[in-house]
Amino acid sequence: MGGGTAGHVILGSAFLIIGLWHLFNSIKLHSLNPTSYVSLPWFSVPRLRYLEPFTIIIVTVIFVWMELFNGQSPTAADGSIPSESLRHLEHSLIAFSFIVCAFFSVLLDRIGTPGQHGLLHFLQAVAFGQQLVIFHFHSTDHMGVEGQYHWLFQIITIVSLFTSVVAIGFPGSFWNSFVRGFSVVYQGVWLIVTGMLWTPQWMPKGCFLKTEMGREAVLCRGDRALGRAKALVNLQFGFYMIVVSVFCVGFYLVIVRFYPRQKVEYRSLNKYEEGDYDLGTPQKHEICMTRISLPI
Numbered sequence: 639m640g641g642g643t644a645g646h647v648i649l650g651s652a653f654l655i656i657g658l659w660h661l662f663n664s665i666k667l668h669s670l671n672p673t674s675y676v677s678l679p680w681f682s683v684p685r686l687r688y689l690e691p692f693t694i695i696i697v698t699v700i701f702v703w704m705e706l707f708n709g710q711s712p713t714a715a716d717g718s719i720p721s722e723s724l725r726h727l728e729h730s731l732i733a734f735s736f737i738v739c740a741f742f743s744v745l746l747d748r749i750g751t752p753g754q755h756g757l758l759h760f761l762q763a764v765a766f767g768q769q770l771v772i773f774h775f776h777s778t779d780h781m782g783v784e785g786q787y788h789w790l791f792q793i794i795t796i797v798s799l800f801t802s803v804v805a806i807g808f809p810g811s812f813w814n815s816f817v818r819g820f821s822v823v824y825q826g827v828w829l830i831v832t833g834m835l836w837t838p839q840w841m842p843k844g845c846f847l848k849t850e851m852g853r854e855a856v857l858c859r860g861d862r863a864l865g866r867a868k869a870l871v872n873l874q875f876g877f878y879m880i881v882v883s884v885f886c887v888g889f890y891l892v893i894v895r896f897y898p899r900q901k902v903e904y905r906s907l908n909k910y911e912e913g914d915y916d917l918g919t920p921q922k923h924e925i926c927m928t929r930i931s932l933p934i
Contacts, residue, residue, distance in 0.1 A: 645704075646833025652697050654826025659690065661819035661886065665893040668812040672899060677805045677815045679758035680743045688747075691740035698733040698740075705730045725853070728772045735765035756806050763802035770795045783845060783867040784856055787832040790875045794828060797821040820886045827878055842867035 663681040683689040705726040706712045712723045719727065739761045746754035773792050801818035808814060834840040835856055836847070844863025847854050858864040 643833040643836045646829045646836075649701065650826045650829030650831075650833060652826070653822055653829060656690070656694070657819055657822030657824075657826055658889075661816070661823060661889060662893060664812065664815040664819055665890050666897045668815075669894040669897045669899060672812070675810060675812050676755070677759070677809045677811065679739075679755055679762060679805075688744050691743040694740040695737055698737045702730045702733045702737075705733075722853075725776070728776065732765070732769045732772055735768040739765050755809060759802055759805040759809075763799055763806070766795055766799040766802055770799055782856065782864060783842060783858060783871060784835065786868045786871040787828075787835065790871065791825070791828055791832070794821055794825050798825065816886075816890070820882065823886065824879070824882045827882055828875070831874060831878060842870055 659681065664677070667678075668675045680690050712726060713719055739758065742761055743758055746757060751757070770792055773788055773795065776788070798818060798821040801814050801821065804811065804814045805818065836854060838847075841847075841856065842858070842863070843866070844860070845856055845858040845867055848857050849855070858867050
């Protein structure tokens with residue numbers, strides 16, 4: 639995405655925060671009401687109902703502006719698109735997909751459209767699909783150590799795409815929501831880790847920065863240095879996978895402790911109701927009295 643350390647870290651931080659927010663709320667809702675859990679595409683905040691979608695819109699609009707109008711025009715004088723601008727347009731197209739999701743989150747909620755959750759899960763799947771396709775057929779030649787980071791990032795994106803599609807048909811699956819939240823968190827972590835590649839002290843031994851087509855590319859001196867760098871990237875991916883997995887499981891255990899399952903009280907009531915007794919003998923009925931709290 640946004641080239642260099644800053645672009646990857648800023649966007650990665652946004653994915654990380656949104657992923658943690660979804661993970662927290664999904665675990666909380668399931669812990670309180672495990673039998674009636676429904677996967678939600680976004681979560682409101684008290685007194686600031688649309689904070690999440692508005693935040694996504696603001697962040698992505700700023701990102702698109704930085705990509706397309708950061709000191710240069712995305713088009714040439716004759717109206718054509720220069721090769722150097724292609725990657726910026728591709729990154730902006732991904733951002734527009736998430737803007738569409740956030741916009742319809744607000745619109746469908748205001749209208750009260752039936753099946754709005756399924757529609758929003760569909761739009762989220764489209765956004766992740768868009769992200770996967772653009773990263774796979776990126777105009778920038780990510781064949782070296784950068785390419786290894788991007789190939790592994792596609793694996794995480796596939797998980798986000800798959801779980802978003804599953805949520806359309808199986809909205810009651812908490813574990814699908816949990817895996818989706820995990821994948822978004824890991825997308826954020828991996829984007830931040832990828833951004834560190836352009837920092838000299840974090841660059842693999844035998845690799846260096848070189849300006850190509852208006853961007854700084856990370857190249858390696860020879861096949862041996864490149865092979866070593868790719869192997870280190872694979873090790874990083876596996877290490878952070880374990881770290882994020884352990885964190886998410888621990889996060890789950892903490893949340894369910896703070897938000898235990900709602901208690902259910904059973905009481906016996908003797909009621910005389912028309913047609914509900916025989917020869918004057920009252921029937922005893924067991925009814926379930928529950929205290930229901932609506933999710934935030």
